[in-house]
Amino acid sequence: MPDRDPPASTPEPLLSARGIAKRYGAVRALEEASLSVRAGEVVALLGANGSGKSTLGKIITGITRPDAGTLTFDGAPLHLSEPAQARRRGITAVYQELSLVPDLSVAENVWLGHEPVRRGGIDRRTMKGRTAELLASFAGVFSVPVEPDTLVDSLPPSERQLVEVVKALAWRPRLLVLDEATASLDARQVDRLFELVRGWREGGMAVVFVSHRMNEIFRVADRAVVLRNGVTVGERRIGEVDEQELVQLMTGGGAVAAIALEGHDAPGAAAAPPGATEAPVVLELRRFASGVVAPLDLTLRQGELVGVGGLQGQGQSRLLLALFGAVPHQGEVRLEGAPVAFRNPRQALRAGVAYVPGDRNREGLLPVRPILENLQLPNWRRYGTPLRMERARRDAAAVVADLDVRLASLDEPVANLSGGNAQKVVIGKWLSRRPKLLLLDDPTKGVDVNAKAELYRLLARLQAQGTTILFHSSDDAELLGLCQRVLVMQDGRVTATLEGDTLDQRHLVAAAMGAQGAGAA
Ligand SMILES: Nc1ncnc2c1ncn2[C@@H]1O[C@H](COP(=O)(O)OP(=O)(O)OP(=O)(O)O)[C@@H](O)[C@H]1O
């Protein structure tokens, strides 16, 4: 291995965290974590769900106080008692949980707490002007118009996420933590963000980058630091490590459960039941439309796993919600040949249709209620009256074990779980129901490699049992790896259906961008 001598004047780290520990009751979120990042360096912080990444990010940015350990910034000890203090020092973050105030405009959100002032009042003109300048970095990749005056409430998740980035930039950070900030962005938006990150790096900014998408880490980071169960277990230069080794570090060298999702020869295609086209029709749509979703015809057969892709926010979620009866629709729906018209999700559930939402904060969970209750919410009928708690608990424990949800107890509130573990609970809710038709709305966002692999296996199992699955994902590799057929949506219309020879990365990207002749519609 070439001995790459560090340059004679290797700069001191801008930030270094040493021996950080943090407990929440009986849960040790961090035990012995360390991390350092230099000016002009992008460090990827990796680890399985619940390994402590967000906790460490929150400690660096003054949101959470550590129980033990030291922080130094710019060569001096750093003691933070609140986020404002960190921001004043030039340390800020973009988190996976969005923090914008829906009722305020983009500009008001971006400058909240440090509004430009003039003659004793808020200088709205300057505020809007500076916001417009910052928004210009993302010109051309917004899927809806975003102006300083736009109300945040009217924006889809991907645009909100970009506004979060802009908000962080308004503090002119020297150190920026991006905690799964790419999870709800589409491919173009991620590309742009990475261009910007490279520019910031040139300009001397230090970046800590958290993501569960391995390809992103290899594209943008200089170095990777790996956390396992709250302990920093390794550190590698990106040029000197491969994905396999990082996954080994994350999982402790045990069996690597990751399924390689490269091309459609990976798990899904292999799981395709032979003669699938002969299987009975489960779902039939004729001129089905809802909101932005333009009239479409679609036939899904028993045991089919069909993907829905395209750029973020092109009507994919709306399509699934409409099928689930959560929003109104027009046109005809037949389920196993019988006409149905669900006016609410309860009717859909009763007919054997289940829906796994992607946005865990808004739709999937009751955060303050216990994990057990959240898991069994859709199932409680099965446990009779009075409730057979023992059985409900045992079944919940099995789901938790299946998905490797890291928790202290089934009785703690979901709000205590890490982002990825909470999403596993959302998925877990539906697994034991054996639906006829399973609607998945970007379910693996923020879920770690092992849990993803576990979910893929579960999908294959459900498919083998005859469940029909409609699977929206913002992760192209997932669509290509799992699905036999992928519908690509743009502006509410299905503009291409990829299968067989056209089911590859090139066609998928081309179709998502609206390129002509990308696939037969
Ligand atoms: N406020 C809290 N109360 C109780 N436990 C918590 C709290 N915040 C975090 N934890 C626990 O600390 C551990 C680390 O959580 P953290 O959010 O840092 O993980 P993470 O690495 O960011 O995971 P993910 O990839 O899922 O986002 C988890 O076991 C989590 O349940």
Ligand SMILES: [Mg+2]
């Ligand atoms: Mg996290």
